Amino acid sequence: MRRLVVPGISLVLTLLVVLPVGAHGPDPILMGGLYPLNAALEYRWAAAGTPPAAMRTAFNEAADDATASRKSKAPSFAFDSAATNLVYYGADVPCGINGLACLRRTPPDWFGVWFRENNHRFDWGTLKWCELSSSPDGCYEIENVALDELGHVMVLDHHDNFSDNSDFGDSVVQTYSRTKAKAGWNAHVFARCDVATLQQQYDVATWSTLYSTCMGVPTDLTMTGSAASVVTGSMVTFTAVLKSDGAGRLAGNPMSGRVVVLQQRTSSGWADVLTMGGTSASGTYTGTTAVRSSVDYRALFRKPSSEGALSTWSSAVPITITAACTGTCPLVSGGPTK
């Protein structure tokens, strides 16, 4: 019987084409829900497992790192001696037999983070926290691991890397943190795929916050003109509104601080006329130009390399010339025209 099974398995394996699997995108999310937008989460040291001073300092710095680099309305973190959320350091950790650190989250009520004690001897080796030792190669940096844990607290699950880990730098919330001095061992800010998920889940921090390049957020652009038909040389003001058109919290957000260009149709396509200026109204841009012939205009948002918002353009806005200018003509470029 065994003689039949093994060749059968081998045949199946021979036929099975195993392709490298890699998925690059925003971090997955943990179950359990979210905190309120911009929640201020405070933590304190567990009385029965107060971290040593160097770890407290590193964790506080990680809290600052998380708050500063979230680029979203995800929670912020700060120490408060009266907080209910706890950070523990010591031997009694629920992290499984090989865990370096772990956390439990029950938003919006509570979270706890545990760090295994320095010099803990695992089957595979001895744990060295860089800040608690002489920082030898192979140690784990507390600040980096703490930032990973705080990302979990927010909602982030481990990033799904390419099979060759070439995108390790796109996330701090990694399945396997790196030790000193491997690339990424001491990253102190959320990377683009961490931020992408935080923005998807908690929305962008402000309307001018750039969307993470780890995602491609559709956008929508509309434009109107101050007049549909004018005499030659009249000034027409165009008003464009740029909004995100993503899913969930990334739907319908005004997008301020971007570059929106006014274009006019030419015989060979569209040509830039001017860059529209932002206004006090969120996501709104205006531009004024003299119209000398009947022509279509549109607004264009080009995807910048620094942002994950996709290019878009408005519908064409036709401006019709009704008559040539006679008598007192509109002012154009500092002087009258005819």
Added chain:
Amino acid sequence: MKSREVSLMQLLPPKPSALRIVRAVRVVIVVGLVSLAAGCGSGGLQAAPSTTTASSTPTPDVPSATPNPTPVPTVARTATPSPTEVPGPPEAGLGGVPGADADVLGALGTFTWDGLTSDAPLIVPSRGQDVAPGTPLVVTFVPARPFDRWEAAWAPVRAGEAGDPVPAGDGTTDPIILLTPARAGVWSLRVQASFGGGNHGSWFWRVQVAP
């Protein structure tokens, strides 16, 4: 606030369940029988060193290719369960290892289970199994659980540390079958599986491939 503090401290590391104790005892018996009568097999899970208590091992900062020379006694797995036991991921057994009388338990790595997320390193267990290139191995979970997806990777072990993993397969259904690498050497086998409900885990084995 006080109750929170208490609950935090009560969250102790997962301890062997009664089932695991019974299994461990059975394994001890089986191992004993096997030592008395070579050739007698067993279908149970054999305790693996990588999932037991810590022992004298090389440190990650001073890596060594030499595996832990001190076998970890299987009796360590018969510790009394704690009343504050936290349910955790299942154990994973590696079957099909030539010469092994039972499936070899994997070392639990990073996991998320019932709201608890634990971060572990890329583990290179201190002791491994000797297999020939192209040997089919089968991974099973104990207790058996339906999973949504699994994926596996082989990472070459150099100077005691795992290098970049090479995909070894993935799928959504049983059985999880893997072929050992064609290239001789020491490898860390990693199997990750997700079980629905946001629960997932990873397990590691050290495999020494020799022609």
